[in-house]
Amino acid sequence: MKAIKTITNCCLVLLVVISICVIIGYVYYHFFVKDTTIGVNNIDNQVGMDIQEILKDEDLSDEEKDKMKDRYFLEVNYYSNDKNNGIKLQELKMNYFTTFNLLSSDYRSTGMQYIGDYKGLPLDTWDGNSKVSFLKLNGKNDRYYGTSKESVAIADNYVDKSFNYYDYTNEINWNGITNENGSIATELKRTTEFIIKIDNRAFAISLNKYFDRDVGDVRNIFGIGWKVGEVYNRYYYTYASLFQSCMQAVKSNSAGYGDYYITVDLSSLFSIKEYDIESGKFKTDNVTNIIKTYSVLKFHYDENGARNSTQSMFGIIDNNSKYDIQDDPIDTTYWQERMTYNLNYASKYNGKDLFEYRYSDTYNGYFISLTMDGKKLFANMPRTKVNIVIDLNSDYFTQNNIKIVGLDYNAFENVELDTLTIRGSTDKFYLMDKSLIGTQLKTFKHSKDIIFVGLENATNSEFVEVVI
Amino acid sequence: MTKAIGTILLYVLAFVIIVAAVFCGIQFYKEVRAESYVNGSIDISNRFSQESFNYSATSVVFYHDLYDETDTYTFEKDLLKVETFDGSKKTYQVQLNDFVLLNCEINSGSVFGVVNIDFYDTDGNIVNSAVLNISVKFLSNKTTLTLATNGKENASFLEQYFSDNGIRLKIMEIKQEV
Numbered sequence: 001m002k003a004i005k006t007i008t009n010c011c012l013v014l015l016v017v018i019s020i021c022v023i024i025g026y027v028y029y030h031f032f033v034k035d036t037t038i039g040v041n042n043i044d045n046q047v048g049m050d051i052q053e054i055l056k057d058e059d060l061s062d063e064e065k066d067k068m069k070d071r072y073f074l075e076v077n078y079y080s081n082d083k084n085n086g087i088k089l090q091e092l093k094m095n096y097f098t099t100f101n102l103l104s105s106d107y108r109s110t111g112m113q114y115i116g117d118y119k120g121l122p123l124d125t126w127d128g129n130s131k132v133s134f135l136k137l138n139g140k141n142d143r144y145y146g147t148s149k150e151s152v153a154i155a156d157n158y159v160d161k162s163f164n165y166y167d168y169t170n171e172i173n174w175n176g177i178t179n180e181n182g183s184i185a186t187e188l189k190r191t192t193e194f195i196i197k198i199d200n201r202a203f204a205i206s207l208n209k210y211f212d213r214d215v216g217d218v219r220n221i222f223g224i225g226w227k228v229g230e231v232y233n234r235y236y237y238t239y240a241s242l243f244q245s246c247m248q249a250v251k252s253n254s255a256g257y258g259d260y261y262i263t264v265d266l267s268s269l270f271s272i273k274e275y276d277i278e279s280g281k282f283k284t285d286n287v288t289n290i291i292k293t294y295s296v297l298k299f300h301y302d303e304n305g306a307r308n309s310t311q312s313m314f315g316i317i318d319n320n321s322k323y324d325i326q327d328d329p330i331d332t333t334y335w336q337e338r339m340t341y342n343l344n345y346a347s348k349y350n351g352k353d354l355f356e357y358r359y360s361d362t363y364n365g366y367f368i369s370l371t372m373d374g375k376k377l378f379a380n381m382p383r384t385k386v387n388i389v390i391d392l393n394s395d396y397f398t399q400n401n402i403k404i405v406g407l408d409y410n411a412f413e414n415v416e417l418d419t420l421t422i423r424g425s426t427d428k429f430y431l432m433d434k435s436l437i438g439t440q441l442k443t444f445k446h447s448k449d450i451i452f453v454g455l456e457n458a459t460n461s462e463f464v465e466v467v468i
Numbered sequence: 469m470t471k472a473i474g475t476i477l478l479y480v481l482a483f484v485i486i487v488a489a490v491f492c493g494i495q496f497y498k499e500v501r502a503e504s505y506v507n508g509s510i511d512i513s514n515r516f517s518q519e520s521f522n523y524s525a526t527s528v529v530f531y532h533d534l535y536d537e538t539d540t541y542t543f544e545k546d547l548l549k550v551e552t553f554d555g556s557k558k559t560y561q562v563q564l565n566d567f568v569l570l571n572c573e574i575n576s577g578s579v580f581g582v583v584n585i586d587f588y589d590t591d592g593n594i595v596n597s598a599v600l601n602i603s604v605k606f607l608s609n610k611t612t613l614t615l616a617t618n619g620k621e622n623a624s625f626l627e628q629y630f631s632d633n634g635i636r637l638k639i640m641e642i643k644q645e646v
Contacts, residue, residue: 012479012482015482015486016482019485019488019489020485020489022489022496023488023492025492025496026493026496027492029496029499029500030495030496030499039505039506039507040505041507041508042507042509042510043508043510044509044510044511063524063638083531085532085533085534086531198507198508199507201507203507256546257546258545258546258548258610261512262512263510263512274507294510296510296512304529304531307529307531310526310527310529310627310631311527311529329624330620330621330624330625332587332624332627332628334588334595334625334628335590336587336588337585337586337587337629338585338586339567339584340584340585340586340597341570341584342584343570346571347570347571348570348571349568349570350559350561350642351559351642354570377568381566382566384567385586
């Protein structure tokens with residue numbers, strides 16, 4: 001029995017010795033080795049997981065792919081009005097997801113807009129009455145202000161009213177924040193958590209950091225003051241802080257005006273945590289002392305001032321989708337537009353002549369027609385208005401010994417023509433069969449001396465004839 | 469009695485030390501095993517140049533310089549540089565939205581084109597005919613795009629057109645068939 005007791009005590013002593021060694025090792029490692037582990041989160045594009053599959057489709061054009069791929073967590077639109085031709089406009093938008101599935105159907109964006117040059121400060125919730133002390137290891141008690149429950153509540157619920165806020169869903173931007181009736185939009189508070197995609201995994205990001213500044217514990221007697229200790233005030237970062245930092249970054253960029261991408265460090269403002277799909281909870285990270293978070297910021301920086309709401313990334317300025325600084329806007333109501341093509345001998349398509357010429361021994365001259373490529377071109381373009389001018393006496397024809405005697409068979413077949421003009425001097429001008437068939441020609445202009453032969457078999461259009 | 473209390477205190481102390489050691493051990497293990505990690509990657513290196521010219525936007529706003537007496541309204545944009553454009557050796561096609569622009573003046577490092585657009589009302593009458601001049605200059609450090617028209621009315625109709633349809637301006641190299 002005594003032997004067992006002795007062995008137990010020995011084991012216990014051994015265990016205590018080992019424990020002391022472990023404690024010493026831990027204290028030494030933790031306080032003296034200072035082995036800081038740095039993790040890095042890189043926030044790249046916020047393209048839905050389903051879109052990444054769609055992007056592999058070869059039928060999509062590069063333009064369509066670029067549009068789908070161009071979605072970043074932070075976007076800035078900045079009209080500096082350096083040319084003094086509009087208004088100063090600053091906008092920041094955050095693109096994120098509403099669920100952890102990270103699909104395009106979960107896209108949502110929230111943004112803030114400031115008219116002018118925003119110059120804000122971190123939120124100061126100075127509460128001189130609450131003196132919360134924190135024990136420091138060196139035995140000195142520093143006092144902190146702005147850390148009471150009331151201060152934290154103020155900071156957490158703070159929304160800067162100097163901005164206009166917009167949400168974006170299903171191609172539409174809107175402002176759902178009102179002061180009296182609550183909000184149906186995403187409020188940019190410190191407690192707001194956005195779901196974003198990093199490395200195809202879901203993370204939550206929230207702007208909840210702060211900094212403490214020594215405001216000094218000062219005594220004052222008869223106007224003579226001296227500092228007796230350190231007193232800290234806590235300043236809370238808000239989305240206004242992020243807004244100003246982004247604008248400062250854009251304003252100072254070395255490339256100047258234009259559309260560019262930069263990588264910004266969000267570590268001092270945002271906390272970030274990973275969502276664990278298996279447990280359905282966020283992972284807590286208690287081993288990494290510092291997590292650096294880098295994010296792509298896409299920006300447009302303009303030397304002009306904003307003139308109307310189409311220049312806003314939300315399509316809205318000051319909650320007005322029809323915003324325009326012009327006093328007397330012109331009524332631009334129209335039904336359809338037509339792109340007008342004025343073709344002549346010099347017209348080229350892909351570096352080649354648009355017209356071709358066939359020589360006829362019988363008629364002792366050339367017949368003109370549109371090339372097949374030209375016909376295909378106009379067949380594929382909607383809403384065109386094509387005018388053709390054939391100047392028989394032009395220098396080009398004279399210098400190249402091209403004597404035009406008429407329009408060739410099927411010369412302009414099925415090419416929708418508005419006006420055909422033939423001018424110059426010749427006795428007869430031959431219109432071969434179907435040369436103007438299916439053209440829906442509206443106006444036929446020609447010199448008065450020209451006699452047209454074969455017009456009845458050349459066209460099925462009713463047109464206005466104008467002698468010039 | 470005193471010895472018994474001392475023994476109990478010793479045991480309690482040993483217990484506290486062991487519990488503390490377990491806690492420290494776990495933390496120690498975590499800190500020693502902690503590894504740096506990187507989530508995701510960022511690649512914006514390809515955002516400083518593009519292979520061929522391609523500009524798209526949802527709207528265009530024309531500005532009139534107060535000191536300009538020609539009544540010209542312009543839209544100017546600095547874009548990423550294009551490394552491969554050579555108008556003296558290669559053939560290019562210029563497209564504005566669904567339309568191929570003919571008769572463009574293509575020089576070694578620039579492209580100029582003129583677009584005529586008629587706008588019709590619901591009765592089929594022309595309410596505005598606007599001429600849009602397009603200029604693209606490929607410089608060593610950037611590409612500049614300038615759209616210009618004459619008169620406020622033309623500028624307003626063109627703005628409306630681009631607001632309705634967006635703008636997609638492309639300059640593409642045409643490979644000649646051998």
